[in-house]
Every structure is written in C-alpha cells, then in structure tokens.
Amino acid sequence: MTQHPERNEDPIKSALSGDDGIDFTIIELFFFAYRDFTSDPDQILGEYAFGRAHHRVLHFVNRRPGLTVAELLDVLKITKQSLARVLKQLIDTGHIVQVQGPRDRRQRELYPTAKGRGLALALAAPQSRRIAAALAEAAPGDRAAIERFLLGMVNPEQRTQIDDQTATGDDRRREAG
Amino acid sequence: MTQHPERNEDPIKSALSGDDGIDFTIIELFFFAYRDFTSDPDQILGEYAFGRAHHRVLHFVNRRPGLTVAELLDVLKITKQSLARVLKQLIDTGHIVQVQGPRDRRQRELYPTAKGRGLALALAAPQSRRIAAALAEAAPGDRAAIERFLLGMVNPEQRTQIDDQTATGDDRRREAG
DNA sequence: AAATTTATGTCAGCCTTGTTGACATAAATT
DNA sequence: AATTTATGTCAACAAGGCTGACATAAATTT
Numbered sequence: 001m002t003q004h005p006e007r008n009e010d011p012i013k014s015a016l017s018g019d020d021g022i023d024f025t026i027i028e029l030f031f032f033a034y035r036d037f038t039s040d041p042d043q044i045l046g047e048y049a050f051g052r053a054h055h056r057v058l059h060f061v062n063r064r065p066g067l068t069v070a071e072l073l074d075v076l077k078i079t080k081q082s083l084a085r086v087l088k089q090l091i092d093t094g095h096i097v098q099v100q101g102p103r104d105r106r107q108r109e110l111y112p113t114a115k116g117r118g119l120a121l122a123l124a125a126p127q128s129r130r131i132a133a134a135l136a137e138a139a140p141g142d143r144a145a146i147e148r149f150l151l152g153m154v155n156p157e158q159r160t161q162i163d164d165q166t167a168t169g170d171d172r173r174r175e176a177g
Numbered sequence: 178m179t180q181h182p183e184r185n186e187d188p189i190k191s192a193l194s195g196d197d198g199i200d201f202t203i204i205e206l207f208f209f210a211y212r213d214f215t216s217d218p219d220q221i222l223g224e225y226a227f228g229r230a231h232h233r234v235l236h237f238v239n240r241r242p243g244l245t246v247a248e249l250l251d252v253l254k255i256t257k258q259s260l261a262r263v264l265k266q267l268i269d270t271g272h273i274v275q276v277q278g279p280r281d282r283r284q285r286e287l288y289p290t291a292k293g294r295g296l297a298l299a300l301a302a303p304q305s306r307r308i309a310a311a312l313a314e315a316a317p318g319d320r321a322a323i324e325r326f327l328l329g330m331v332n333p334e335q336r337t338q339i340d341d342q343t344a345t346g347d348d349r350r351r352e353a354g
Numbered sequence: 355a356a357a358t359t360t361a362t363g364t365c366a367g368c369c370t371t372g373t374t375g376a377c378a379t380a381a382a383t384t
Numbered sequence: 385a386a387t388t389t390a391t392g393t394c395a396a397c398a399a400g401g402c403t404g405a406c407a408t409a410a411a412t413t414t
Contacts, residue, residue: 011274011288016239016297022305024240025324031233032339033330034211035254053400056208062193063201069362077212082401084363097188106361106410111188120193128199134329138322145319146326147202152311153210162209230371246391259372261392283381283390 040126048093048119053086055123058112061096062120066109068101075161095119217303225270225296230263232300235289238273239297243286245278252338272296 018024041055048054060075061067069087073080087110090096095116101107112120135143151159195201218232225231237252238244246264250257264287267273272293278284289297312320328336 008271008291009274010290011242011276012239012291012294013242013288015242016289016294016301020298022298022301023308024301024305026308026327027236027301027304028240028339029324029327029331030211030214032335033327034207036332036335037207037330039332051399059204062189063205065188065190065192070360078400079402080362081364081403085400088363094185097186099188101361104361104411106408108362111190113187114185114189117189117193121197121199124193124199124201124204127204128201130330131200131203134326137329138325142322142326145315145322147206148315149311149319149323150203150206150210152314153214153307154206155213158209158213162205228370247389255371256373257391258374258393262371265392278390281382281390283379285391 037127037130040130041123044123044126050089051086053082054090057083057086057090058095058116058120058123061110062112062117065111066099068107068109070107072110090116214304214307217307218300221300221303227266228263230259231267234260234263234267235272235293235297235300238287239289239294242288243276245284245286247284249287267293 016022016024038052042052045051045055056076057072060072064071067075069080069083073083076083087096091098093115094113097111097113098108099111101109135146138146151162154162193199193201215229219229222228222232233253234249237249241248244252246257246260250260253260264273268275270292271290274288274290275285276288278286312323315323328339331339
C-alpha cells in the first residue's frame with residue numbers, strides 16, 4: 001500500500017469534489033454568479049462615492065416606499081448604527097426623504113425622490129440585463145424553476161416577506177391598516 | 178389631473194416594480210438567497226474566529242489543491258496584501274500548508290491539511306443541505322436549468338475557469354505539465 | 355398623571371476585510 | 385550581469401459591519 005496514515009501537517013493532494021457528498025458544483029456557481037452580479041452596479045456606485053450598502057438601502061426604499069426605519073433594518077439585518085451612516089448620506093444627497101409616520105409620529109417613513117428613483121433604476125439595469133442574458137440561453141419554463149430554486153434557498157421565515165414584494169409590483173402596504 | 182410636476186425633493190409613493198422593465202423579482206430573490214446561503218457557514222466560522230475571507234480561501238485551496246498564490250489571487254480577485262492576512266492565519270492554525278513549487282521554486286503551492294479539509298467540509302455541509310432542500314421542491318430537470326442559469330450569470334471570461342473545477346472533481350492540474 | 359416602553363438618532367470605539375504604495379528577497383529569465 | 389517574476393511584508397487608509405451608552409419624543413400602560 002502506498003497510503004500511510006497522514007500526519008496532521010501533511011498536505012492533502014486530492015481535490016475536494018462532489019464525491020464527498022457535497023454539492024460543490026452549485027456552491028461554486030452560486031459564489032461566482034453572485035460576485036459578478038454585484039460587480040455591475042459597483043461601477044456606477046463608484047461615481048457617486050457610494051457602496052453596496054447604499055445600493056441595498058436605495059433598492060428597498062424604492063421597492064417598498066414608505067417603509068419605516070425598523071422595517072428596513074429587519075429586511076437588511078443590520079444594526080441601526082450601520083444603517084444610520086449610509087442612510088444619512090442618501091438623505092443628504094437628496095436620494096431619499098423621510099416623512100413622519102401618520103399613525104405613529106415616532107416613525108420615519110422612507111421614500112425615494114425622483115433622483116433616488118433614477119439611481120435605483122440605473123443600478124438595477126445592468127443586473128437585469130445580466131439576468132435576461134442568462135435566461136436567454138435557457139429553455140422556456142426555466143424561469144419558473146429558477147425562481148422556485150432561489151426562493152427555496154431563502155430561510156422559510158423570510159419567504160412571506162419576499163412573496164409580498166415579488167409576487168406583484170404594486171404598493172399594497174397596510175391596506176388593512 | 179391629480180398629477181402635477183414633482184419637485185426633486187418630493188417623496189415618490191409608488192413602488193418600483195417589474196413594470197419598469199427591470200427584473201426585480203429575480204434581483205431580489207438572488208439577494209435574499211445568497212444572503213441566507215452565506216449565513217450558514219458564518220455560524221461555524223465564528224467559533225474559530227474566522228470570517229468569510231478565510232472560508233473562501235479554504236474552499237478554493239481544497240477544491241484545487243496545489244494552486245499557487247498567484248492563481249488563488251486570480252480566482253478571488255483580491256490583492257496579495259488582503260490575502261496575506263487570512264492566509265497567514267490559516268497556515269498558523271494548521272489548516273493550510275505551503276509547499277515550494279517543484280518546477281518554479283519561487284512559487285508556493287497551497288494544500289489543505291487534514292484539519293483544513295475537515296473544516297472545509299464542515300463549512301460546505303450546511304450550504305449543500307440548503308441546496309438539496311431547495312432542489313427537493315424542484316422538478317426533475319430543474320437542476321440542469323439552474324446550473325445553466327448560474328453559469329450564464331458569470332462573466333464569460335471566467336467561465337472556463339469554473340468549468341474546469343465543476344465539470345468533474347478530480348485533480349487534473351498540469352497533466353500536460 | 356406618572357411611569358414605562360418604543361422608534362429613532364447619535365456619539366464613540368472596535369473589527370474585518372478590502373484598498374494603495376513602497377520595499378525586500380530569492381529564483382528564473384534575458 | 386541585469387532584469388523580471390513570485391512572493392512576502394510594512395504602513396496607512398476606507399467601507400461597512402459591530403457593541404455599548406445615552407438622548408428624545410411619542411405611544412402605551414399602570
């Protein structure tokens with residue numbers, strides 16, 4: 001036998017592969033796909049001295065106009081101190097405005113301005129183009145499969161939240177309010 | 178008409194939706210899916226005082242044992258100074274070893290140790306489970322569609338690099354030496 | 355009415371992980 | 385012998401996370 005018990009410090013020369021019971025193919029594809037997906041808007045953000053954090057805030061404020069600070073924190077899963085920095089910059093540059101909550105005057109409802117709406121669209125455009133290109137090579141019906149898969153990757157507790165946003169595009173917040 | 182020309186500072190109350198010609202559904206699903214996907218290993222990494230940067234290095238060293246520092250930098254697209262910090266920690270903790278390149282003695286080939294292999298597997302396991310669960314809800318044939326889509330999202334220049342890794346699992350580096 | 359809780363803001367400091375620039379060394383190449 | 389290449393390292397900086405502490409106004413509870 002060429003094999004002998006390896007010491008802990010010995011280099012392992014064999015590659016980790018799908019044979020190890022782990023789905024490395026999709027793990028790796030997911031990594032590379034997401035990295036290039038986020039690289040598109042990074043170019044544009046650089047011109048504004050903004051980063052990905054600004055992008056995420058701007059995205060969700062445009063997707064759910066009028067959400068409160070607490071709701072935004074819940075979606076982004078960051079602390080209010082982290083949010084404060086980027087949100088302040090977006091407000092100072094006139095991309096987002098705050099409106100005192102009508103029912104609860106402690107709340108601050110967040111809305112995009114025309115400027116903020118424009119930037120959100122500009123940032124999303126190349127991502128949408130990339131998705132369209134990837135889907136163009138796909139078979140009809142692939143889209144449904146991809147949406148199912150991506151939703152299946154999300155923690156179940158969070159899925160309803162997403163369903164609300166992606167199922168249709170209109171503003172249905174608090175209609176029963 | 179209720180509508181009047183909006184000033185730049187005015188809040189926009191309508192939500193950005195797919196009607197704007199942008200594929201917000203998949204943009205958002207991709208964001209949430211990736212966030213939860215990366216949250217799995219974060220738990221484990223915390224116990225080692227490691228971060229995602231360590232995970233990425235460990236992953237690729239296990240997937241391509243013997244790659245050089247330059248090759249790893251090319252895959253990760255970070256600077257050598259950024260890599261140096263986390264790589265040093267992984268070496269100091271016995272997860273990765275360096276071997277002087279046999280052909281070019283300036284090069285450092287990177288290999289996982291048994292410890293590093295074990296951690297890489299532990300980190301990948303929950304991600305693989307998440308993927309399996311998402312695929313379990315899918316139709317047969319969905320997997321192929323998903324792989325096509327994810328590969329289609331990657332910059333074309335980088336696809337060959339990925340194909341090499343994911344097509345099969347065995348170590349085929351430099352067989353033509 | 356008073357006390358408490360809630361939503362938000364803000365100050366201060368810390369950590370990780372990215373960046374650039376400069377310089378050192380050994381090995382390969384010209 | 386001179387130059388280029390692969391790697392390492394020092395120093396400084398920035399973005400964007402984090403925790404802890406404290407302030408304020410408004411809502412809620414007692």
